[in-house]
Amino acid sequence: MRVALTGATGFLGLRLVRALLERHDSLTVLAHAGSDRALGRITRFMELTGAPPALISELPRRLSIVEIDLRRPRLGLSPDAFRRLADELDVIWHSAGNINLDDDLAQLRRVNVEGTRSVLELAAAGIRRPLVHHIGTAFVGGARREGVVYEDELDGRHGFENSYERSKYEAEVLVHEWARAHGRPVVVMRPSVLVTDLAPNPELPPHPLQFLSRIVRASLRSGGLTPGEVPEERRPVVRMAGHPRGHLNLLPVEHAVSVMTRLASRPPSGRVDVYHVVHDHDVATTVLTALLERMVPVKVRLVEKRPEAPGSLEATADLYPGFTPYLSHRRRFDDTRVRNLLGPPASGIRVDLDYLAAGIDPG
Ligand SMILES: NC(=O)c1ccc[n+]([C@@H]2O[C@H](COP(=O)([O-])OP(=O)(O)OC[C@H]3O[C@@H](n4cnc5c(N)ncnc54)[C@H](OP(=O)(O)O)[C@@H]3O)[C@@H](O)[C@H]2O)c1
Known part of the structure; x- marks a missing residue:
């Protein structure tokens, strides 16, 4: 054949x-x-x-x-x-x-x-x-x-x-x-959405979340933020449109x-x-925002609608606007x-915060 x-x-x-x-x-x-x-x-x-x-x-x-x-x-x-x-x-x-x-x-x-x-x-x-x-x-x-x-x-x-x-x-x-x-x-x-926990490698094609992480990181860096340990209370709040009980497959x-x-x-x-x-099992939107918070020292707050007057950090966090609407999805x-x-799916792999973090650039 x-x-x-x-x-x-x-x-x-x-x-x-x-x-x-x-x-x-x-x-x-x-x-x-x-x-x-x-x-x-x-x-x-x-x-x-x-x-x-x-x-x-x-x-x-x-x-x-x-x-x-x-x-x-x-x-x-x-x-x-x-x-x-x-x-x-x-x-x-x-x-x-x-x-x-x-x-x-x-x-x-x-x-x-x-x-x-x-x-x-x-x-x-x-x-x-x-x-x-x-x-x-x-x-x-x-x-x-x-x-x-x-x-x-x-x-x-x-x-x-x-x-x-x-x-x-x-x-x-x-x-x-x-x-x-x-x-x-x-x-x-x-x-x-297809994902992996295989560490990124410049010789391999990126997957959608990895692509997203690169865009967000680069843009937030250009907005003056660098990754690293920043105490919770010193992290700037970034409002993003999304549903607090949203989920994505x-x-x-x-x-x-x-x-x-x-x-x-x-x-x-x-x-x-x-x-x-x-x-x-879908992944909760809050896991995706926690992933974002691991990538860059911000605190994401989900709001109902895209802020009408976004701050400069909020504007840069939304540089891949095709993806942002998925934070509001609750369909199955x-x-x-x-x-x-x-038969029933038998992947056995839990897609959680650690799994997703393993598959994107460390910083
Ligand atoms: N990734 C996901 O999460 C996801 C989810 C659902 C569905 N899909 C679907 O799955 C399929 C594969 O996605 P993927 O993640 O593997 O995408 P990808 O990593 O971007 O790979 C795209 C492939 O298409 C080839 N290609 C692009 N333009 C071409 C052209 N003009 N002529 C011939 N070949 C061309 C690329 O070749 P070069 O690399 O040599 O340019 C590459 O091999 C797509 O149909 C996508 O819509 C993907």
């Missing part, structure tokens, strides 16, 4: 490479053209995460690299190369994307929506009718902050917290339309990959199978379909 993967050099994709190589002898890596050498980055990931030396030495033989660009028609391949690639494949995992919550919508659409369109065209062209595993996000649920989001829901009526959510929603709509029009099955995996990336590959080993229903790949993602197939 010939399997291809986009986004193999990403935070999630690198783990998918390792998991897919446990199941398949070879893997076609659809690597980002013009980006850094994919094979070297994958090899370095395997070395840094303790993969067996035998696996590392086999990588050049077992991985074939095809450079693509999601922003270009036919993924930037010639018509011949596109068809040859399409005809080789039985399965396409589509994990590549732009995950910058606050990027310009047009940029996000080019990668996340038009890129998905091209991946679906590749699947449509393939003589072996490759099965697409589309990596979506639980956040296609949009700006609905309370209640339960179900796996069979996909509607934009609540609006979106940021342009990333909108682009991923549009991509998933495209997947459903394509499946209907072509009478083809698709598997959509919708993870929540954060999932260890290794667990997400294990669920995804187990789901992928099930025969598809013939329609679009959507799965919420989520943790069974229903994952009944996943539980019905795989």
